[in-house]
Amino acid sequence: MKKITYFALIAITALVVYAFTNPKVDFKADTKEGIQFHKGTWEEALQLAKKENKLIFLDIYATWCGHCKKLKTKTFSNEKVGNFYNQNFINVALDGEKGEGADLMKKYNLNSFPSFLFIDNTGKVIAESKGYQNAEELIKFGKKYTK
Template identity: 60%
Template structure:
């Protein structure tokens, strides 16, 4: 019986440690950009309501610079802090769903295309290609 208690106690400690690790990993992910999960029209309405611009990332699943941007830049804590405070962030695949019509409407010719759009749907600033976190911070700060 004593041996069973030791095993159960060890198992409990192991499960607790794993859950703490998973919780910490979740917090790390939350440091980057939080992307709006609703429709494009909902993002436009939210931008008007909160008096913010929309940051729109139009990418493609096969695009290497898009993957690098998502892995290295959008997950950066400083980038997340700036973009989450200043913008309604939207990420769409230009070859799927709403992304197809938006890519056409905003004349996307390369991936990734990074657009800053007001609540009326007008482009304020446009940039293309991979940006390091530092370059992306400068881009976000340059948008008025």
């Protein structure tokens, strides 16, 4: 009985710590200073990329992913990142477990979160990266694919 109580106490403590260290993040909301993500469909993003002659920066995330939350609250909200990505790319963020995000996970054979892709207006992948990147790293990654 003591073992069960001990493990229950550890589990409850872990859940409390998790709840306080992993706050809810609104993946649909953008900060004023950071990256402004396209709010339309994937097809509309492809059309906009063609019209503006830009690559698409695609962020595929999961709402439970700690690195995805950190990207949204720290990196994507950074003013320098926002200025650079908003000027140079059509930015799209999709939940990889739902709708178009899940479809693109399959299409592009992705298997981890977060995943980043630079995609041309025909849907062809130009580059891919995975995992957390701070502001400097994300800008450096993006500069390789600006015109």
